[in-house]
Amino acid sequence: MSRTSNRADGDIVRDFLSVADLLEEPQLAQLYAYLTREGEATVQDVIDDLELAQGTAYSYVNRLVDAGVVGVTHDEQPRRYAAREIDLTVTAAAGDREYTITPALIHAVGRRETNADIDTYIDRHGVAGLTTALTYAVARERGEVTHRLMAEDLDISPLAAEMILQALRPVVHEHYETGADVSHDTQEGVNE
Template identity: 35%
Template sequence: MDALDLSKSTTYEYIDQLVDLGLVDRDDSTRPHQLTADPIVIVEQYVPIVITPTVLHALALQEVDEDVEYFLDRYGLGKLIAALRGAGLHFTGETTQRMVASDIDVHDTEAMMIIYALRPALIVGRDHDPFFEYLFPDVHDAMELPALDELDDAPTEAASDE
């Protein structure tokens, strides 16, 4: 709550709305309450988009990373998710950066930029997203990524306070 600058009452109001919509389940028998959610699947014309915590993290990176903000403004959420998947496949050695660029139909330099900008979301997702394998069913455990604290350009709390 503090990191998001939300009051306790506002946080509970938002959580109540998510529970009412059926997007989040709340276990009132625990203190603090335990919240769980299944991935959200949005059916697009060609392929379903699965919204997991990793996807939400990638989307949130626009607040602290100009490269993600640029890419999202230029191409939208669907292509950002495709880039996230491409970045994951790149870090498993399945694809090159140019193959990702071709697959998602962006310039090579933009693919290179977004692949590296999305590393924090992949690193945290690999370690903490219970639905990570939905995004990378065959390779979720094969990514060669550093620890988050080893990234020179990883967003930090201090960077978000500026």
């Protein structure tokens, strides 16, 4: 991937490849999610908060800057960095499905390193499957679906659906307004 192309023209291929890097490397996704959450941070903040070695932190931040998904917000020392908004829609080869890559999805992928349920789900269903699960997780938190409905729709076990919905819950609450007045337990009891 070229690290020198100009973003001024909105190079879509470069944007896609940059996002693909985030989706393939959970550590980069975790750093991007951190910067999205914090608004902006220094490399020292990254070292302290994510418990990364100094060389690793600098390397990751520089890779994200080179990829164009993180920018320098304050050029004086210490430099401050912020995540750039990502909202990229990809159409499947058959043209029958579209997947939108957002900071919430990147955050979910970043949790793969620390959440075995997300890791297992990605191994079994890929990032596209995680994208679909995230959509269901948002709907669940809004009281619109249950884990049983998700399981039926996606042809997975109700236990697998419940596990991924629970694993994605913190991501949903951080990135989406759910507005649900009903807890899961109450809602699921109503819909069963």
